[in-house]
Amino acid sequence: MLRFVFAFSLIPISVFAQDWAPRGTDSLFDQTTLDAQLRGSTITFFDDGQSRFYQDGRYTYTYADEGGTGYGYFTVMADSTICIEFVTGFSRCDLYVTDADGRLTIITASGDRFPTRP
Template identity: 55%
Template sequence: MRFLFVLCLAATPLAADPLARDSDREIGSDALDNRLRGARIAFYDGGVSEYYDDGRYTYTYADQGGTGYGYYEVSGDSRVCIDFVNGFSRCDLYVLDAQGRLVVITEKGDRFPVRREAERRDN
């Protein structure tokens, strides 16, 4: 009986990501890369992220607030890491929420649901 209990513990994740909600689902690295590469995603605050085929990344702030430039890489734990050309870098968690909508969760824990996903034509 003790052995069965130990097996049950081993099959359970020891530490869930503290940024994610119980209803969030992880996206595999290949699926996330395929979803983002060559795509443009718009957020409810008016910002737009673009993920170019060659690994370039841009984020255009709402209301003509400027554009950040960098390079992105999808990791195996449902994260996308971006190295900005200004020297700043960060890794955000990308999940599907309970409604199946893509949500970006920043390192600080801020959640940004995606309003619209579209492929770019100028890859």
């Protein structure tokens, strides 16, 4: 029984992405394009938080106003999602889209949308 539970724990969270419901005006990424766009770059959100995607797969999120930094590793998935495994053991997958205004927008599993600055 333990093997069965362990096997299901390895299924990426992105399998459940169909509930994230991108808008009809959102454009999804293919894996290669999303990886090329983000690997080695930093994106900034409107609250001044920053996600940094290092070339070697490391990831950091720095909160605005000296709120600290989260550290982890990212994996670009085939379904326009990026999954992050934080060093604390927490993990998450988010859907990355281009919205109607041409902005990179992150959609969380709960459906919250976070547009990024150009």
